[in-house]
Amino acid sequence: MSLRRVTGGEVVRTGFGIFARHEVRAGHVVVRLDRRTFERHRAALDRGEPVDITSEAGRTLWWASDGLYWEDEGLDAEAVGLLLWDRQRRHDARLDRLRKIRAAEEAVEGGRRARIPDEVRAFVWHRDDGRCVRCGSEGDLQFDHVIPVVKGGGVAAENIQVLCGDCNRRKSDSIV
Numbered sequence: 001m002s003l004r005r006v007t008g009g010e011v012v013r014t015g016f017g018i019f020a021r022h023e024v025r026a027g028h029v030v031v032r033l034d035r036r037t038f039e040r041h042r043a044a045l046d047r048g049e050p051v052d053i054t055s056e057a058g059r060t061l062w063w064a065s066d067g068l069y070w071e072d073e074g075l076d077a078e079a080v081g082l083l084l085w086d087r088q089r090r091h092d093a094r095l096d097r098l099r100k101i102r103a104a105e106e107a108v109e110g111g112r113r114a115r116i117p118d119e120v121r122a123f124v125w126h127r128d129d130g131r132c133v134r135c136g137s138e139g140d141l142q143f144d145h146v147i148p149v150v151k152g153g154g155v156a157a158e159n160i161q162v163l164c165g166d167c168n169r170r171k172s173d174s175i176v
């Protein structure tokens with residue numbers, strides 16, 4: 001791992017007024033920044049460039065817009081910025097995949113909830129006399145949601161009707 005986030009690392013302000021200074025704290029390593037250095041660093045961060053804070057024992061402490069990082073390959077600011085950008089990009093892609101998986105699972109769950117119970121089917125079949133309620137056909141019959149599930153229709157008997165395939169397709173075509 002060439003780039004490791006500093007857990008608990010922080011950049012804090014100490015002192016007040018003209019005595020205000022900033023400190024970069026990463027475990028036992030504390031680096032004091034005078035005002036001019038701090039402002040130069042802030043400007044670099046605003047441009048999206050990570051800042052080299054200090055080096056010790058073959059590793060470099062970087063301050064990036066989302067935190068502090070130790071890096072031990074002697075990389076320059078551009079390389080560190082690229083690695084962080086790549087990390088963020090993969091993180092975003094992973095979240096995107098997770099959102100899609102969750103949406104797909106919720107759709108399956110919704111489909112299960114929308115399944116018409118057997119007792120409702122039996123009741124509706126009897127009520128509608130085993131025929132299409134629109135044309136009276138007795139062939140290719142289906143149970144139809146009067147108000148579609150995606151529009152909030154439920155699976156109670158009053159929202160279920162018997163339709164033939166042709167009437168069901170015509171109804172679907174007319175629903176925008």
Ligand SMILES: [Zn+2]
Binds near residue numbers: 133134137168
């Ligand atoms: Zn019909």
